[in-house]
């Protein structure tokens with residue numbers, strides 16, 4: 039708009055533009071402009087008039103001076119011109135030329151031709167030139183003429199200087215006048231005007247203070263006073279207005295707050311109505327439903343239109359309608375409300391719904407009844423909960439587990455029947471008692487306090503608790519304790535489920551015992567012994583002590599087990615376990631690894647060698663015969679000893695090394711002990727390797743029998759041979775029986791090998807006979823395992839039948855140590871074998887177990903004097919005496935006697951003299967392969983003459 043207006047003005051007439059320009063000037067600018075114009079116009083006019091006057095005056099003065107110069111020359115030149123004296127005229131003219139306004143002077147005579155004098159200075163022409171001339175009279179005669187050319191440049195300059203002076207004068211006057219006028223204007227008019235403006239501005243300013251009073255009596259002073267009056271009036275009015283405004287604002291705010299509170303309250307109640315979990319409806323005084331909340335619609339499972347506008351009574355079950363009506367009519371309408379009462383609502387399509395009902399009378403502002411609030415709460419869940427509570431109470435009372443509720447003050451709040459039965463208290467005896475009443479007084483109270491801390495800190499705890507019954511009897515219970523907290527997390531009751539686990543504990547202990555102890559011997563089993571041993575090793579490690587681990591294996595136990603049955607074997611193991619245990623000091627432990635293997639851990643050894651005392655004690659204890667039912671058994675052990683820490687620092691190493699040492703003991707004749715040495719493991723590995731190879735040797739037919747002749751000392755005839763096994767090892771060549779028979783015995787392989795030997799010996803003997811060689815006995819060595827193992831008689835019968843050898847050509851050699859293992863059983867076996875017609879010999883006779891008392895009962899044919907006695911006869915008196923005694927014994931018992939290991943003629947002679955029947959030894963022949971032996975046989979009688 040302004041822009042348009044401005045542009046309109048700028049494009050209007052100059053007058054309009056001027057007016058507009060003027061309208062935009064301030065009052066001061068207008069005053070300045072008016073005063074300036076008012077002073078300038080007369081000043082300019084005055085200056086122009088003055089200049090005009092001065093020009094006329096100066097021009098006039100210039101003409102006068104021209105006339106005078108011209109006159110002066112015309113007069114001065116009369117004579118010279120008359121005289122034509124240039125010298126006289128020239129100075130006059132030169133003098134005139136000194137006036138700078140004269141450009142030229144020309145003096146003409148009355149004679150023709152050249153001027154009498156002519157002087158011209160052209161450069162003096164700067165303005166307008168004026169030429170004046172005058173005739174020169176000499177008397178009345180004109181004798182010449184003077185012509186002067188004047189320049190008005192000087193006149194003009196003087197006029198211009200005069201004009202500048204006027205302009206300057208007027209300018210100064212104008213400025214001074216303006217300043218004076220402005221000063222006056224400002225002090226008398228503009229200043230007060232500004233004050234009036236400032237005063238006017240304060241009219242609407244409520245905070246403004248009263249202006250200084252106007253002292254002048256002119257119009258401005260009046261205006262100022264009027265303005266001050268108006269200001270104070272306005273101020274007063276504004277004050278009143280503000281007060282009213284404030285009051286109004288307060289009123290509006292209060293009203294808005296009230297309205298807001300009303301709206302919030304209404305929304306709240308509406309929200310309460312809508313979100314209430316209870317069903318709520320509003321009915322008029324006739325029971326017509328005016329409004330219903332979603333909970334009620336959900337309760338009845340109907341849409342709003344099915345309920346609103348309908349009689350609420352139509353949803354009340356028939357049976358409850360009168361009652362409901364009674365409550366509304368006689369309670370709600372009379373008292374204004376009623377307490378909760380139960381009715382049943384009809385739920386379309388879904389039967390009846392138990393609800394609690396409540397009614398509140400609604401009134402209008404004049405307290406006139408206008409309707410009834412109905413509040414209906416679903417009781418389905420509450421009834422179910424009540425049912426559950428009832429059930430829980432029954433469970434609580436009838437459950438087999440004892441339950442105790444402890445109140446926060448640590449007193450027993452309630453117990454169930456099982457509890458009273460378990461603890462022996464009647465309910466009223468125990469309820470109210472402190473929970474500590476059931477503590478076992480022998481238990482450190484800290485145990486119970488710790489349990490209390492556990493369940494309080496963690497909310498629950500379960501575990502074993504020692505309790506005391508009313509009778510004083512203590513028992514172990516399994517308690518599951520749970521802390522019940524209220525919603526704030528505060529500890530409420532503590533519920534404890536208590537189960538008497540005394541029986542289970544005993545069972546557990548039994549199970550633990552079974553898990554730890556060998557059922558047969560009641561010694562720690564392999565696993566538990568390891569535990570104990572590892573503890574003992576750790577303890578030794580801590581205290582820098584020694585320990586010894588003994589590996590005990592019974593010699594030939596398998597034989598006993600197989601021959602006499604497992605019952606006897608079991609009894610023997612029990613007895614052995616007892617004896618081993620008795621041989622130990624307190625703190626030492628013996629365990630059973632399995633079978634006939636026992637391990638012993640010795641503590642508190644001053645030095646490793648101390649273990650040998652225990653080993654010897656064990657050997658001595660076990661050396662005593664065992665009387666098991668009708669059997670008297672002799673069992674020897676082989677013991678291996680490893681020492682902590684020198685032979686191993688952990689249990690497995692110690693056991694492995696003791697085992698290796700035990701094998702070494704077996705290899706060294708059994709019934710002894712060996713300390714572990716580093717090379718034993720290599721030996722153990724070798725044994726393992728031999729065992730594996732032995733298993734394959736039978737399949738690969740790697741065994742062979744050599745036969746050593748047995749010569750009758752009287753005739754020199756070979757009357758028999760001893761079959762001695764060799765192993766044609768694919769790598770080691772021919773391996774002697776001592777290299778593998780003990781291992782075969784130990785590892786249970788001797789049965790199969792022995793069978794093979796028996797069969798092969800019988801077959802070969804039968805073959806020799808079939809070749810027509812003189813018939814001889816073949817003697818076969820029997821191991822204990824063969825002797826006590828399977829039915830030996832039956833096996834031999836089968837072999838004899840198979841090979842066709844007559845029983846009388848087969849002799850069996852059994853060592854003393856074998857037959858004394860179980861005397862009764864041996865007697866029976868020997869009798870059976872004897873009955874078959876076989877020959878029987880006791881090998882190695884005299885080496886230790888000579889049970890002379892039983893010898894008569896043994897049905898043997900021959901005693902074989904051990905090589906250890908023979909080798910030193912006749913030189914050694916003792917051996918000679920023993921040999922002699924054995925020969926005599928045999929003779930007295932009616933038995934034959936054969937001496938083995940005869941290597942020298944002296945031995946031969948001694949034995950011959952003593953009456954020995956037969957001999958066997960390198961003197962006659964080493965064991966020979968079957969074909970070599972056949973050749974010997976073929977050669978007939980032994981040539982004794984050379985001996």
Ligand SMILES: Nc1nc2c(ncn2[C@@H]2O[C@H](COP(=O)(O)O[C@H]3[C@@H](O)[C@H](n4cnc5c(=O)[nH]c(N)nc54)O[C@@H]3COP(=O)(O)O)[C@@H](O)[C@H]2O)c(=O)[nH]1
Nearest residue numbers: 762763774775776795819820821938939940941958959960
């Ligand atoms: N259960 C089985 N045991 C067997 C069987 N074959 C052999 N053996 C037993 O092995 C032991 C060693 O036998 P071997 O190395 O064959 O030694 C026998 C003879 O070679 C040796 N002998 C014989 N005469 C002499 C002699 O003059 N000097 C001397 N230094 N040694 C000699 O004696 C061994 C025979 O002894 P024995 O049996 O006591 O008569 C040996 O104990 C065999 O019993 C087998 O098949 N089953």
